[in-house]
Amino acid sequence: MPIKIPDDLPARRQLEAEGVNIMRERDAVRQDIRPLRIGLLNLMPNKISTETQIARLVGATPLQIELTLVRITNYVARNTPVTHMASFYRAWEQVRAERFDGFIITGAPVEHLAFEDVQYWDELRHILDWTQSHVHHCLTICWAAQAALWHFHGIPKHDLSAKAFGIFNHGNLAPASPYLRGFSDDVLMPVSRWTEVRRDDIPQGRGINVLLEGEETGLGLVDDPSCRSLHMFNHLEYDTNSLGDEYFRDLANAPSMPLPRNYFPDDDSSCRPANRWRSAAHLLFGNWINEIYQTTPFNVNDIGMIPRQLVG
Numbered sequence: 001m002p003i004k005i006p007d008d009l010p011a012r013r014q015l016e017a018e019g020v021n022i023m024r025e026r027d028a029v030r031q032d033i034r035p036l037r038i039g040l041l042n043l044m045p046n047k048i049s050t051e052t053q054i055a056r057l058v059g060a061t062p063l064q065i066e067l068t069l070v071r072i073t074n075y076v077a078r079n080t081p082v083t084h085m086a087s088f089y090r091a092w093e094q095v096r097a098e099r100f101d102g103f104i105i106t107g108a109p110v111e112h113l114a115f116e117d118v119q120y121w122d123e124l125r126h127i128l129d130w131t132q133s134h135v136h137h138c139l140t141i142c143w144a145a146q147a148a149l150w151h152f153h154g155i156p157k158h159d160l161s162a163k164a165f166g167i168f169n170h171g172n173l174a175p176a177s178p179y180l181r182g183f184s185d186d187v188l189m190p191v192s193r194w195t196e197v198r199r200d201d202i203p204q205g206r207g208i209n210v211l212l213e214g215e216e217t218g219l220g221l222v223d224d225p226s227c228r229s230l231h232m233f234n235h236l237e238y239d240t241n242s243l244g245d246e247y248f249r250d251l252a253n254a255p256s257m258p259l260p261r262n263y264f265p266d267d268d269s270s271c272r273p274a275n276r277w278r279s280a281a282h283l284l285f286g287n288w289i290n291e292i293y294q295t296t297p298f299n300v301n302d303i304g305m306i307p308r309q310l311v312g
Contacts, residue, residue: 009051036101036102036296037068037098037300038068038101039070039100039103039135040054040067040104040106041070041072042070043144046079046080047080048080049242052239054104054237060286061285061289065289069088069090070092070095071090072120072123073091073093073094096134099135100134100135100136101303102137102292104139105140105144105148106144107143107145110143111157111193111195115150128151132228135304136296136304137228137288137296138230139232139288140229140230141237145222145231145233146233149231152229154203155197155202156197156201158195158196159195160195160196162258163194164194164216164217165192165247165258165260166191166263167189167260167262167263168188168189169188169215170187170220171187171215173210173212179284179287180211180212181287183280183283184280187212188280189234190235190236192234192235192243192260193234196217197218197219197222199213199218199219209222209225210222217234219233220233220234221234221284236281237281237285239275244260244263246260247259247269248269
């Protein structure tokens with residue numbers, strides 16, 4: 001089954017060229033089927049690229065997906081045209097009465113700030129609380145994963161002495177997890193962050209399970225069943241060139257910027273990198289969507305009515 005996105009969203013042309021099955025809005029309304037409602041709170045600077053990355057992955061499943069793009073209500077995006085935001089995004093205040101089968105919150109380039117100093121922190125806190133009553137399952141990415149663990153569990157983030165930047169191996173610590181179904185014993189993940197969450201800070205008795213962890217970059221994926229959330233600290237959703245684009249952008253301002261590790265062939269930035277994480281990205285998002293489909297209420301209005309899982 002296809003993914004339903006706005007007919008004139010820029011991501012549509014790219015996804016259609018890749019063979020992703022896209023449904024037109026006028027056709028979707030004629031089908032007697034309830035699609036899974038997935039919301040995307042996009043905090044990344046290049047919103048159009050992130051929309052495409054996420055839509056590609058959620059649209060590759062055999063289920064019909066309705067993707068809703070969401071923005072912070074009172075924050076103006078600086079790197080995306082106002083017309084794009086007005087045409088395709090809805091403020092969270094406009095959707096807060098609605099319910100979603102799944103909700104994705106992306107990372108944001110605000111790691112150098114304390115959570116409480118982020119301009120939209122208060123609204124994000126409300127959104128995180130709202131996911132507990134209006135969302136069946138949540139997926140947080142990078143900074144948003146750190147923010148969710150701080151908000152719900154008081155788990156701090158720690159500054160790194162140098163940026164964790166490149167492609168790093170992560171061990172599969174929970175092959176029986178439904179989210180890691182079909183995963184290899186080792187998983188390559190793109191990493192791009194200045195902070196980390198540490199295993200030793202995870203409180204006991206909360207039911208938080210580490211699923212993927214790397215020797216060099218630490219926690220990669222954590223299951224948080226008490227909050228019906230999956231927290232990914234890295235970027236399986238990234239395109240082949242995403243890390244390279246970040247590198248060349250930063251190089252313009254910092255000539256000594258080190259290369260992303262294990263990324264360019266022979267550490268030659270003129271060579272095209274190989275995508276060695278694409279299959280893991282599709283597996284993770286496919287497994288996440290499948291778990292939502294298996295457990296979400298048939299009646300969308302019943303989402304959030306099931307109490308949070310009691311643990312400990």
